[in-house]
Amino acid sequence: MTNEAKRNWKPATQMVHSGTVRTAFGETSEALFLTQGFVYETAGAAERRFKDEEPGFIYSRYANPTVDMFEKRMCALEGAEDARATASGMAAVAAALLCSVQAGDHVVAARALFGSCRWIIEKLMPKYGVETTLIDGTKNEEWEKAVRPNTKLFFFESPTNPTLEVIDIAAVARIANSIGARVVVDNVFATPLHQKPLELGAHVVVYSATKHIDGQGRCLGGVILSDKQWINEQLQDYFRHTGPSLSPFNAWTLLKGLETLPLRVRQQTENASRISDFLAEHPSIERVIYPGRKDHPQAELISRQMKGGSTLICFDVKGGKEGAFKFADALEIVKISNNLGDAKSLITHPGTTTHKNLTEEARVAIGINGGTLRISVGLEDADDLIADIERALA
Numbered sequence: 581m582t583n584e585a586k587r588n589w590k591p592a593t594q595m596v597h598s599g600t601v602r603t604a605f606g607e608t609s610e611a612l613f614l615t616q617g618f619v620y621e622t623a624g625a626a627e628r629r630f631k632d633e634e635p636g637f638i639y640s641r642y643a644n645p646t647v648d649m650f651e652k653r654m655c656a657l658e659g660a661e662d663a664r665a666t667a668s669g670m671a672a673v674a675a676a677l678l679c680s681v682q683a684g685d686h687v688v689a690a691r692a693l694f695g696s697c698r699w700i701i702e703k704l705m706p707k708y709g710v711e712t713t714l715i716d717g718t719k720n721e722e723w724e725k726a727v728r729p730n731t732k733l734f735f736f737e738s739p740t741n742p743t744l745e746v747i748d749i750a751a752v753a754r755i756a757n758s759i760g761a762r763v764v765v766d767n768v769f770a771t772p773l774h775q776k777p778l779e780l781g782a783h784v785v786v787y788s789a790t791k792h793i794d795g796q797g798r799c800l801g802g803v804i805l806s807d808k809q810w811i812n813e814q815l816q817d818y819f820r821h822t823g824p825s826l827s828p829f830n831a832w833t834l835l836k837g838l839e840t841l842p843l844r845v846r847q848q849t850e851n852a853s854r855i856s857d858f859l860a861e862h863p864s865i866e867r868v869i870y871p872g873r874k875d876h877p878q879a880e881l882i883s884r885q886m887k888g889g890s891t892l893i894c895f896d897v898k899g900g901k902e903g904a905f906k907f908a909d910a911l912e913i914v915k916i917s918n919n920l921g922d923a924k925s926l927i928t929h930p931g932t933t934t935h936k937n938l939t940e941e942a943r944v945a946i947g948i949n950g951g952t953l954r955i956s957v958g959l960e961d962a963d964d965l966i967a968d969i970e971r972a973l974a
């Protein structure tokens with residue numbers, strides 16, 4: 581099979597087959613190489629491998645056959661030239677951001693960020709002499725206005741956590757390209773099936789594989805995808821020498837997760853769409869934000885930029901924090917947890933958990949109110965989920 585033919589496979593086929601390398605035993609399932617190192621036939625062979633004159637593995641902090649299969653499968657899905665898998669989503673975000681800048685550079689980021697991502701931008705980067713500006717990323721003109729002569733990097737998530745605002749990736753990438761800055765997109769909420777930032781002009785895509793890619797609550801993982809040149813020139817040495825590498829066991833788990841990713845995301849999105857319609861009609865609900873509903877404030881952009889809706893819904897229960905807590909506590913099937921993308925439906929109160937470190941003012945600025953809840957819709961039967969929600973609201 582040529583590479584060209586493989587590129588023509590649909591995602592469901594890619595996710596079962598792409599990247600697989602079989603040993604001489606011809607195993608059906610991907611082999612799990614639980615090994616730290618590799619042995620060489622001769623001292624000369626070791627020398628040649630270290631000199632990069634001969635292909636092969638050296639040490640699992642650098643690369644490992646099982647991790648390699650996961651990276652190749654992710655490249656096929658994303659349409660990226662190259663990838664590096666990491667031990668967690670945050671290891672991926674940190675590496676992608678830190679390898680894009682140096683002291684004296686300036687970064688512009690959307691303020692609606694996953695808490696730890698915001699910490700890297702607001703707290704870590706300034707410590708090493710990188711200036712940062714947080715903006716309302718949904719307004720294209722704010723990106724333009726924030727640009728300085730030393731701006732080297734734009735960073736954002738879309739849809740955002742937890743209020744599911746959408747950022748115009750193509751428009752932001754055009755602004756970045758006009759000044760020679762790089763665009764890093766955290767694509768976790770969209771999933772690689774529903775949004776393709778590289779096709780829209782972004783340079784680097786990062787994932788927490790902990791979320792939909794595992795999707796079954798088992799392990800942490802992350803991945804950075806970009807062009808070969810950036811990975812070789814900017815990321816490679818950082819990656820080898822600081823050691824954020826993914827464990828082979830987790831890579832194997834994630835490979836198995838990828839096999840069912842298209843099925844799961846499709847079903848979870850369908851369930852979420854039905855639940856968002858139910859919530860929108862319910863008198864105890866003040867606001868529903870769901871990318872996929874026509875009343876999403878950015879429905880037009882979503883239809884241009886995304887291939888599907890979301891597995892997450894953001895909504896406000898009447899009665900503020902007290903109302904939200906009472907509702908969450910009354911749920912039976914839906915579990916209270918800050919994770920997302922799981923087979924199990926999970927609900928979180930962002931104001932007191934994932935976004936508790938923000939000031940009240942900063943929370944309100946990104947649309948988090950007392951009654952705001954975020955639900956990650958799972959694989960349970962949608963009828964059962966709606967019945968659970970209806971009973972808890974009553």
Ligand SMILES: *Cc1c(COP(=O)(O)O)cnc(C)c1O
Pocket residue numbers: 668669670671673694697737741766768769788789790791800801802
């Ligand atoms: C969960 C998450 C991360 C961090 O991923 P971990 O695997 O938990 O380290 C980063 N960005 C977004 C948008 C996330 O949802």
